[in-house]
Amino acid sequence: MTSIVLISRRPIYRKALRALLDEAPDCTVVKETADWPSAEAFPAGDPRVVCVVDAGTLSPVSAIANRPLLPAVFLVSGEETPAFLQQLYERASTGCLLHTDSLDELYEAIRAAARRTRYASASFRALIEARGMPPATRPPRRLSPREWEVLYYITLGYANKEIADTLVISVKTVEAHRTNLMEKLAMKTRRELVEYAYQTGLIHSSK
Secondary structure: OEEEEEEOOOHHHHHHHHHHHOOOOOEEEEEEEOOOOOHHHOOOOOOOEEEEEEHHHOOHHHHOOOOOOOOEEEEEOOOOOHHHHHHHHHOOOEEEEEOOOOHHHHHHHHHHHHOOOOEEOHHHHHHHHHOOOOHHHOOOOOOOHHHHHHHHHHHOOOOHHHHHHHHOOOHHHHHHHHHHHHHHHOOOOHHHHHHHHHHHOOOOOOO
16 A cells, blocks of 8 residues: 655645545555655655655745655646756656646556656656757666665765665665666766766755
């Protein structure tokens, strides 16, 4: 069973979406909130928590930057800025859909996010292409969802032990992910990783 956290600043929207999700046999809504909850709000090591986010009511910074990389499904209107859509598209463990997509697609996106897999509906991909998202800004090499998470915490300055404690994995596993992602990205230093994280929108400047 996947636990769902609904995030929207529109109470009626949250209630309507909750009613729809309550019909899914493998999902249960455990929390509704108007803003992104803190990491402490989620059970440590729970692999089945997925946030369903009304992206249009959140700013890019509050929605993505410097937030725990919890699996999330973002619902967009299509009126968001290209930069915001790009941030969503490149985020690890993310599902991206339009508000007009089918309920079956929403269920599939939630299941994919729970498996730490990206999901983008055909209509969302068409929107990205129509907005002219530059190919160079897309991740040029395929990192696994876990490698994206390890990269995120490396760029924030976490030590291997801190990353292991945060992700509830062993230090040796963190070291293996770190080695693999650096090989995939052909990088040797943390500075290179930080620059890459900024380029892909994984982290953002506070300026």
